[in-house]
Amino acid sequence: MLKNVKIILGLVALMALTSCKDSHFKEDKVFAGGVYATKESLNHGLSIYTEYCMACHGVTGEGNGVASKGLYPPPRNLTKGIYKFGNVVSGELPHDEDFKQILKKGLHGTAMLPWDLSDQQAHDVIQYIKTFAPQTWEGKDKKLGTKIVVTKDPYAEVHVDSAIQRGKEVYHTVAQCWTCHRAYATHAELSAFNQKINGEPLTDFDPEMYKIKAQPSEHGGPTIPSEFTWDSVRSAQTVEEIYVRLNAGVGGTSMPSWKGTLQDDEIWAVSYYVKSLMDLKGKHAERKKFVDAIKN
Ligand code: HEC
Ligand code: HEC
Known part of the structure; x- marks a missing residue:
């Protein structure tokens, strides 16, 4: 299955890269938590997304890409701005580092694999996927969730x-x-x-x-x-x-x-x-x- 996914990913990326993506975003954006994304970052994020993510998450981010058929769990519909695995109380907005962790480690047992992206690539694609859900992310007054703090383990691995x-x-x-x-x-x-x-x-x-x-x-x-x-x-x-x-x-x-x-x-x-x-x-x-x- 993975082999097929990779072939499809390659084909979709090739098709998409032939069209110019450098100038899609003409302005910088400010997202929840005051996170600032430059237009260069967003344009770079768009090309990363096209190459690595679009086959599953789709052109419009709805989770209906060509490689999404029959996947369970299905790829996330990124236009809803609702995420499962942030390290914040559910319903609150995840931090960039939560997304980074998901990209780096993948989600075990799903088609969401670990991605070998540089910090810059990860940062840029994370900013780009926020643009699928402007209602959730755009605006500097929007707040990110409170991070879950890991307390001292009372059993400390010995009990x-x-x-x-x-x-x-x-x-x-x-x-x-x-x-x-x-x-x-x-x-x-x-x-x-x-x-x-x-x-x-x-x-x-x-x-x-x-x-x-x-x-x-x-x-x-x-x-x-x-x-x-x-x-x-x-x-x-x-x-x-x-x-x-x-x-x-x-x-x-x-x-x-x-x-x-x-x-x-x-x-x-x-x-x-x-x-x-x-x-x-x-x-x-x-x-x-x-x-x-x-x-x-
Ligand atoms: C082969 C298919 C596939 C590809 C390619 C893929 N994903 Fe996913 N992605 C999934 C699936 C499936 C899920 C849902 C897993 C679940 O619900 O447990 C998911 C979930 C997610 C989530 C939601 C995490 C959450 O907390 O809800 C984000 C964000 C995401 N993917 C981003 C990306 C980005 C960015 C890329 C490209 C670097 C990418 N995905 C590439 C299949 C894919
Ligand atoms: C009201 C229903 C409900 C109750 C009660 C509930 N869960 Fe869940 N739990 C779910 C659902 C639904 C999921 C799957 C979410 C998904 O991935 O789509 C889940 C997922 C999980 C996961 C997996 C998260 C992951 O990363 O895949 C763990 C661990 C978990 N539950 C532990 C617990 C424990 C422990 C309790 C009791 C303290 C509990 N759950 C009570 C509904 C419930």
């Missing part, structure tokens, strides 16, 4: 087992992550958690709790919450990156920011727990044992 245990409890009780994702604990374990918190066993179990529930999104179609032992988590690999994602949420989807809803140490604990689930991905025998053990 990993207790973090995972605590995270499993938080995931299945106060946070109820399973209402969209799925449960990974047995009825007996869920009942024991309830006994501990509410002083009584649980007898009534939602028959849907072991299923992933598709969610509506603002990105032009439903989105599927991750099954952490099976799917690629797109924006996070490490405990710290998961911590950032839980604090931020996922923009334009029902995945909320947990900042302020859960306590900080609970968010750290859940991050360790989610990481322990992610570590089962690709390990077929181990995963099967795990899945069999949570069948009731």
